[in-house]
Amino acid sequence: MYSRTYRNLVAIPPFVWAATFLIVPYAFLFSFSFWQVRSQAIVHEWTLANYRQLIDNPVYLSVLFRSARIAGSVTLLALALGFPLAYFLSFRTKTSKNILYQLVIIPLWVSYLVRAYAWKTILGSDGVLNTLLTYTGILRHPAEFLLYSPLAVTLTLTHIYTPFVFLPIYASLEHIPRELIEASQDLGASAARTFWAVVFPLALPGVLGGATFAFVLSLGDFLAPLLVGGPTGIMISNVVVSLFGAAYNWPLGAAISACMLLLVAALISGTERLELRLRHRDAR
Amino acid sequence: MMTPDGVLLSIQGVTKRFGATAVLEAVSIDIKEREFLTVLGESGSGKTTLLRIIAGFEQPDSGEVWMKGERLDTKPPNRRNVNTVFQHYALFPHLSVFENVAYGLRARNIEKSEVTSRVTAALAQMKIEEFARRRPAQLSGGQQQRVAVARALVNQPSLLLLDEPLSALDANLRRYMQAELKALQREVGITFAFVTHDQEEAMTLSDRIVLLRRGRVEQIDTPRDIYNRPRTSYAASFIGQTNLLAAQIENRRARLGDLEWPCASGQRQALFSLRPEDIRIVADGEPAKTNGVRCRGFVRSRVFTGASELLEVECGTGALLKVRVSGQFGAPDQVTVEVAPERIVPLAE
């Protein structure tokens, strides 16, 4: 239906831009990971030394595990907060549904920085929470452990990603024909059985999508740790940032980034395949 | 307010409002054991709402529903011994056909081996055993519909509700499934309450028809009785075709245009129903039937429909009668029509 010229004119410019500013840069980063730095200069010799360093040096692995742990907690918490909320909005509200939905997505578009900063001011030893607790006498001394800890990072990231997790779950739930719920009840199922046998399986693609999103983005986050993480809250991306900054070892940083990229790609393709299989099962 | 003998379900004075509109108004129906009852009506007549109230998805604003001596409308839908075949089947897309049919049995924690045997039997009864492992999306509309029926029947409910289950099927498949459902109902002996807007379907399937109009019961009768003795003009014109005669009555005779017939009513005006097939075209010189009334008329139009022809005959001013003639009609424009007066049915409104 469309002529060759039209098709080319439409498809080629975006492709060229993507090639220039996406493919080539990613390729560059990847090639950097095979080079080395010697006396403050990047040497273009091809070697696997960086990757070997990652495996040999336990520091990197431990930071990676901590990051994965934090990302995992964030994902689980965000699911625990987001799923019931999505269910509530989808099945238990009618007139207020629209307004409540808007209320959930509004925090999404409030600056990340603003939200992270808010937590910083709340959790500090001089912060709102501590002064409130000491003022009311619940605590005698401010809780030092709140800020500058993995806990603070987890809290901040959960705050950021709960709406992200909510969205695909809500979309999945809304797609469930209400007739199915009625059919389940008609056949004698209790409310619990209806949920676990009908609602949850059909919402699973959305849950997977949201969880992947939250996990991957939390894993690669470096801002929250810098703001509220302190020395114990360092995550893998902070290591990369310092390697590209003060520690000046771009090749090593690139190697870690490449590993992260591979890990993320594996995760995404894994859950995508699962999601596809689920959608195929549900014929949607 | 219990249920009388022979009656399975008793709907008593049920009223349901959505906002300011009354979707159902003081509806009372007794559904008999083992009968195939059809609730017939246009969209907006309240027929689906009535079904949903029986199933438990809506609550009546007033009135009660009783089943076999127990109050039904206060029970949640999953505790009623009633199952529904939904209009769009509502099959669980993520479960196999087997699991769909087994769903209700599993919900009641029935023992595994019994589940298997009952489901297999239900699938065989609906002739869909070969699809047991498939997903609903892989089946055609007709096959899905059978799954929906099997899924409901396997639970052996006291009452099966069917919400326009055949409306999504094409005409041939529809006729086939109508016959199947009728035979099935006789075979299993379960009471069926069937909802449709298609009067022909209602006539084919039912032991009795409940005609609903704007939330009220217009008439409850067997198909034969509702056809031959409609109570109102709505009933007369909704089911089959008819001539509505607004006649003047004087000296015990009713008259419309040139047509006159004996009428015992004391009113001055009345409405009557006369089916097109009850009007005969007589040849010139033919002797009149014992009490047949005749009049001359002009043929104004004719529509050939294959097995019969539908004529519009004008018998005097204001009397344009639809006449059904079997076979193919000859040429004349001026005809004599004859009617047996007992086929002219007086209507209440």
Next chain:
Amino acid sequence: MMAPASRFHWLSVHAAAVFAFLYLPIVVLIVYSFNGESVGGFPPHGWTLHWYRALLEDDALWSSVWNSVSIAGCAVAISVLFGVPAALALERASFPGRTIFRRLVLLPLILPGIITGLSLLAFFVAAGARLSLITVAIGHGTALISVAVTEVSAGLHKFDRAQEEASRDLGAGEWRTFWRVTLPNIRLSVIAAMLLVFTLSLDEIAVTFFLVGRENTLPLEIWSRLRRGITPEINAVSSLIFGFSLITIVLWYKLRRARPDE
């Protein structure tokens, strides 16, 4: 129909708690932007507009705002210019490598910003380019093409293809069809995409972090101040940003709802 709607069902309590969790930090932030003294002490006292007034005189901040706005404008231009054709190509045409192209274009959405930012940094360094607002603009535009493509694709999806076919059937060429049939129908999606890209670009930090030169964008300006220490002035600017985001997102949502078939 469903379980009895009890006001105090645990689901509604849970929902209220989640909303509280989502909004309380922001509310606290805004409240303390009017606080007389420090940022965190409870209870707040000394209601003042001092910090907002200080903002007005803060030149460095305003120049960073201007930088952010210009970059956002460029980002919108880039993402729409390349995003609309990309969406068209993905939704309407079938060509080899379509899936890979789609994945590539949408990649920045799911990848942590650090990877996109670092890749572009490596690229610019290798190309010998100096880091500046231009490199930031390119970074934003590239990353946000994915957002534009998603929005416009959704709009194309909802828009009945038969209209385009009818236009061709009536003899219109492809360009005419695009201008007079396709574009008006996806107009709302394009506007929504522009709004979204603008807002996201204003707030972007991860990619910007690595591509910025001597001049700062607004988020980075706030960031550098945060490293020095927290002051209620930051609360004030944050509150203003929140207000602005609020308006844009409500606008965006209304645009989306106004789309046919939404």
